[in-house]
Amino acid sequence: MSLSSTLYAKAQTLIPGGVNSPIRACKAVESEPLFIARAEGSKIYDVDGNGYVDYVMSWGPMLLGHADPVVHAAAKAALDNGSSFGAPCPAEVDLAEKITKLMPSVEMVRMVNSGTEATMSALRLARGFTGRDCVIKFDGCYHGHADAFLAAAGSGVAVQAAPGTPGVPAATVAHTIVLPYNDLEAVKEAFKARGKEIAAIIVEPAPGNMGLVLPKPGYLEGLRAICDEYGTVLIFDEVITGFRWSLHGAQGRYGVRPDLTTLGKIIGAGFPVGAYGGRRDIMEKLSPCGPVFQAGTLSGNPVAMAAGLANLLELEKRDYAALEKRTGELADEFAAIIRSKGVPVTLNKVASAFTMYFTDRPVTDMAAARTSDGKVYTAIYKQMREQGVYLASLGYECSFTSFAHTEADYDLTLEAAKRVKL
């Protein structure tokens, strides 16, 4: 038995499902998880000593690659001065300044510890700012596991959502409206019915959690216009897209300014950091300068702040266009290889991310994403893993590249893809 299997068996007796986040259990791809011993550059190594070209990259954060030497040097230097103070530290000011310079719409920012905290807090702030309760989210967009977002679409356009999981009271999602992504008419209809109650629209500007889906031309601008008309706060959840779609996020790339932005994943370079920020007049409603409460014992952690800052400074020196070009070529070739085996593939790609859907439909929302053949993905996942390529353990995810991926990695990946039997 492999060491991974032994650890998994033991973990299942101690941790529910053996994992600290469900997707890691690899259930959707009918596999057991690999336990990872270490990672460097584009590679991860399991406890049995097998190396893999990594396209998960910790689900997005590791844009520079694993164990980046500059980020690690900064984190180690900070750690030598202590790991937490519960008091302000210089690095959080530097990181806040860097974020406000990079993200076009962010005038002020508050640090938290995860993407979930960022979206949960941004929603509270939007509600406090507007004095309204309702929030619109879109089917297939993921905003972390705060109760208000764990909602499934109700049976009409402007009606309240149903709880998305046991443990979420119906009352908690009574103010959540779930609509299809990329459908401006549905949003307009909801606003006609309940516009004056809607505190916020929260949206992944280019969703990465139903696989990768791109906004239709005019969609984000349309959301902006509706929010302006009704005094609703537009929240871009840039936990995936921030600093990856461009150094200036999806908002920089698509040229639409949200009122609030949530950040996570890349911002901490692998440390547990999230942040939310935006318009000064809204952010100043936060305690202690305003009435809306939000706090965190470990928020602005000095080690994480130092790592995050070093990460962004390093990313500023990198060639995003070249990475996008190379990632796109890889994705095109990968998709062509799978198509040559007689399977339909719809490829969505942007920046350093791509998703293959095994369907002949264009994928612009969750309903279309659901037509992807999960059995094909499972077969690809398993056979690629056996050949040293680590893909996401669910078909509705992005594959991510990094600045550390090499030509040799891409060659190995495509050669492995050619050997996949479907």
Ligand SMILES: *Cc1c(COP(=O)(O)O)cnc(C)c1O
């Ligand atoms: C991952 C993710 C979150 C949640 O972040 P956590 O750090 O896992 O809590 C929120 N929004 C989006 C868009 C994400 O991809």
